[in-house]
Amino acid sequence: MSESPAERDKATFVRFHDAVNSGDLELIAKTIDEVVAPGLEFHAPVPTGATGREALKQVWAVLLRAFPDLRVAVEETIAEGDKVVFRNRVTGTHLGEYRGLAPTGRTVAYDEIFVVRFVDGRIAGIRGVVDVLAQLRQLGAPPFDGPPPAAGPGRG
Template identity: 60%
Template sequence: MNDILSSTGQETSNKAAFRRVLDASNTHDEELISTTVDEVFQPDVRMSTPLPIPETGARAIKEVYARLHRAFPDLHIAVEDLIEEGDRLVARHTVTGTHQGEYMGLPPTGRSVTYNEIFILRFADGRIAETWGVVDVLSQLKQLGVIQT
């Protein structure tokens, strides 16, 4: 077992780094989130997930969290899986929250949402250098009443 732990030391630190980001998000402390993003993401992190914001790099990550927390003040991200191979980390989450602020042009509905997302992260020099993500926006919009089923 010690051989396994010692051979995956970098993998463990990558998982820990990403968990720090999610833990910071779950505190809803903007300063802590900002500091953690600066420490864990490279400033010019490349994001391949389409975002409706002009910011890029780590600034975009901060803006995404800020917008989500304004829209869903009780937002919570629960880690379901963290799978690592080499410099890549795959994270599957369940996200919950209550829609109490504007979100994608939609005024607050007071409705609760639960949706899933999966991200693949590439680490370089101990920090997240690139991300790819899939967020179940269709499920969000159905639960918010924008799309009828």
């Protein structure tokens, strides 16, 4: 019995997820090159102006510099058609600069949801919702006045 496209796509994302949780930037970059389409459409509140695969690589470099023990726990997975949705709980200790905040040593825990689109077994699109406000509050960031900052390329 052959694996369904949805099962293949979930397995591809699990491979990416396992690389991310390794904390090894070289392995993460290698896995991104193998499982992510070159023209990745990446829409999430990420601290980078890059696009495609490079945006994803830069996100993990920034996150792991700031939170070297970062862990992403997948709490729910839903697959339908060419998309897989993941609801995650992220934890880590703030030991490096992040979004202009000096290291605090504080632990953060926040939620995120990603809709991942696949083409021919590779990740071709990612749309994410990350609870950045909870993340920043836990780090002691000052309250924000006015509307949220405008989304830039690859940020929303």
